[in-house]
Amino acid sequence: MKFGAHVSIAGGLWNAPANAAAIGCEVFQIFSRPPQGGKAAPITPEVVKQFRAACDEFKQAEWYIHTPYFINFASATPRIRHGSITIVREELERGSQIGAAYVMAHLGSFKDMGQEAGMQAVKEGLAKMLDGYKGETQFLIEIAAGSGEIIGDTFEEIAEIINAKELRAHDIGVCFDTQHAFASGYDLRTRVALDDTLKQFDATIGLSKLKMSHCNDSKVEFGGKRDRHEHIGDGFIGKDGFKTIITHPKLKNMNLVLETQHDKVVEDLKILKESRE
Secondary structure (H helix, E strand, O other): EEEEOOOOOOOHHHHHHHHHHHHHOOOOEOOOOOOOOOOOOOHHHHHHHHHHHHHHHOOOOOOEOOOOOOOOOOOHHHHHHHHHHHHHHHHHHHHHHOOOOOEEEEOOOOOOOOHHHHHHHHHHHHHHHHHHOOOOOEEEEEEEOOOOOOOOOOHHHHHHHHOOOOOHHHHOOEEHHHHHHHHHOOOOHHHHHHHHHHOOOOOOOOHHHEEEEEEOOOOOOOOOOOOOOOOHHHOHHHHHHHHHOOOOHHHHHOEEEOOOOOOHHHHHHHHHHHHHO
């Protein structure tokens, strides 16, 4: 198990590994393009060379890409829906260029179409996005925090998507998020609770699909249905909860990435490493 955080690519993609090492990361996550929208900087062979050299220099074991915030595979607006398909495919291709292990995405919301039509749109959109994809970077669905009609806030919903007949051949994985799962009603605070959550995950999705996790404490109480990250130990999951996660034998090969504010991210990483040791 290795630990990291989301870091900036300001000044060039090749700066991310140094930014990661500076705060104590062993792995790291980035946006490869502006998360609120805007043109992505091209990834040229020279950029790849500089980036990979920096990953080696700063001893980063793995790196991941988070897709932009505006993705919605169930939008009633064709521009947004088709744009989501295009952008996430581009991120997978960009990830493959730089050797990223995973690209993870939130799939959007059912509020425009409703559950049934929205779910079908998601399956068809993901199938179109992955059609003909030959890259090495794996696509992950990130579990959501359950607010509103958000897609992917239950294990059952994620399982329905990745096991759809249109998608079975594409080996879609899952990015767990401790805060999102906790807010959606999956308890992580004790060994008994975590065992139960992992048992549910395995029975519904399969632990082989669990590839990595975002590691965030929660500003909202258990089942609070809101996406509100907190520093490790300052929220409702608590230090003991994270120690339970980090020391669980079924999670020993899963890397954890912080998405907490950078004012205390160094301290967050220290807490995680102390729990591992």
